[in-house]
Amino acid sequence: MSGNAASGSVESAAVVPAAAAAAAASTAALSDRAGPADAPSGIVKPLPAEWFVPHGTNAEMRWDALREADGSAAVGRHVPVERFFVRNHTGTPLIDPEAWRLRLFGSGLRGAPTADRPVEFDLAGLRALSETRISAVIECAGNGRDYFRRQQGDRVPGTPWTLGGIGSAAWCGVRLAEVLRAAGLTGEAVDVLPTGLDADYVVDGVNHGPVRRPLPVAKALDDALLAYEMNGEPLTPDHGAPLRLVVPGWVGIASIKWVGSIEVADHPLHSPWNTDFYRMFGPGYPPGGGEPLTTQVVRSAFELAPGAVLEAGRGHRLHGRSWSGEAAVRRVEVSTDGGRTWRRAALQGGSHADDWARWSIDWRPERPGRYELRARATDRRGNGQPERAVFNREGYLFGAVVAHPVTVV
Template sequence: MAAEVHTPAAPIDEAPVPLDEAGYDRLRRRQWLASEARADGVDRRTLLRMLSAAGVLATPTLAVPVLAPARAAAEEVPKPVPGIVKPLPAEWFVPRGTNAEMRWDALRDADGEAAVGRHVPVERFFVRNHTSTPVIDPDTWRLKLFGSGLRGAPVAERPVEFDLDALRRLPSTRISALIECAGNARSYYRSQQQQSVPGTPWTLGGVGSASWRGVRLADVLRAAGLTRGAVDVLPTGLDPHYVVGGTDYGPVRRPLPVAKALDDVLLAYEMNDEPLTPDHGAPVRLVVPGWVGIASIKWVGTIEVADHPLYSPWNTDFYRLWGPDYPDGGSVPLTTQVVKSAFELASGAVLEAGRGHRLHGRSWSGAAAVRGVEVSTDGGRSWRRADLRDEPRAHGWTRWSIDWRPERSGPYELRARATDRQGTTQPTRAVFNREGYLFGAVVVHPVTVAQDSGPRALGA
């Protein structure tokens, strides 16, 4: 039986204001420090104790151990990943703590032909877990909304509820969007810039594109009785509590400003035309296009809607930028992803000299569609424009290719750099931050060219 849904409220009679992320965060930070805002799950005194001597919020030791940088695909030793439900074959994934990174070379078959199209199949999609994957019965699952930003201010004990059938009765929307971990490419701070950072040492495989179907978060909020005074929306997952260093931070949750929530956010119940699977957020997850993956909360169970600012550890002591180039109090909470490019080729691949190869890759940006991609096969001394294989779109990646015929044997360094339609080009060096987030610099991709025929990772 479908859960009873409160009578839909009349639409709010004021259009949402444009989203000013920096201004939003400055206001929220001032209110929190003045005890005018609630830091959900971690009290103000505890968070203040975490301030460093320089006034910077310290990040607790992460639960995931620091592992060695990724090696070439042939050298990877498969390791079990606790808490992930789906199989993780070594030819598709690199296990990393509680996570599973996608192998870029797996996007091509042995003859260099495309094995994965614009959307990554569910069984090959990367997995990012803070703890472990819960398996939730869709028949008993309920989405519960409450808070002072809803008409009648329902409380957690008597929320507005939707079951899965109720959500499916609302108008559905389908979008194509990337999900990308904020720490994707983190390992290159160490391997390319000799800067030590903690956390999961992703190369470039903490990202994936899929087709998502569900209901707009805006429609659910309005059906629940959104008021003009609503400020923040706090979705919370049903995953196990994140406990580290003796502190229980609770399940993963992170506020969204109401302007973003009413813009393009989706409550998704399908991925690539199939019901969501447990590792990817079943029964229902958020998809927040263009933003760091932590915003796209999996296994959503509750949504608080407040007429005052909300906080959680995931936008106060986690997922900010700290370092010499950032304010003492850290940057604003991370939102938009940076520009990146990746080759569909194993690091350290062996190619044959004196014959043509077709290099393939993908580029993307959280801010805008990709405008162009350039490739260097000589360590960055010269660049050639790659052929774009897709019509670039916002919130998705663009596939590209370029021909290369190396005549001499030896080691080579391939590079790819993209420019998006806002004019942002990947730099040669990323600005350092202590947690290794948002690495967007050009990645050095080593290959070896041999005179005799080696393993053919590319087609002629």
């Protein structure tokens, strides 16, 4: 940490020029409002077709990739970094960790340091603070969006995520609360505003600036983590290197990647990501939109490709995962007849808050034909999955039971 040192051009020096150019080139392919199919992805790591479904600047995880061909587990509790989904608004920047600094400033800090003369931490300074390890899910607010169209006939814009805009990992870093206190947090602080070092987000001719979203100080002091490691290794570029925020249980946009600065204010803060985006608009919501999205809903997914072909007259073990942003999963039920009857699935490995629960159930279909599998979960606070999700204009938080077709031969 270096206190109140002038930052100069720290942000620009931290981004490798070639990567900055690549990110700028991908700006037109932006976001959750998906760009052209042939636009550059702006993603650094390989995206093999057996693991991912690409969506412009994003890459969705294939659920069937969590199982080997023989049905054994290919992925345990945590998704390997190389298989983890990618959600980018623009492109992945390559940031020099030696030149990078975390800059904190604002009226909510002692002495009100400014953006020109912030409190700074380098990676070594952060690593000198108390290390914290957590397991947590990161999930896009639009995960499941395409089911508004597929199941309900609703027209919504944006990336057509099915259920693969999610991943669970082991994160290591320092609690945001500890960094804020070390920087001089005052009792008057209301909001913190982490800002990423990715390229400006431009959509429909409007430049919204770099991705940034206010976080209430109460959540910042609760369980938010500034992570520099993922699954036991330093963060990779696509997942926020050298430092990202992890906000357990909340929509993924709260977990800002490539954090370069944090404003701490004694008044509410705003950005397009809590005013124009990531709020509910449409029938049933206030004319100006609902409150900024926070916690995730309950969802369930099968570790099986849609349309999978299974053999009649033999037993099959169906596997899946369920999760909730508010509490650990308490039970999972599965239907193999389109929702007419339900059976309890067996939870495997326990159920954890801020993480998904793995489950399985045996099924022996005797007759060939088309079947519709369904899974629904209930968390320990009683939150469950409805048959139909309430429509909203941007297709956020689809939490209804998903119909999963298979063919028995």
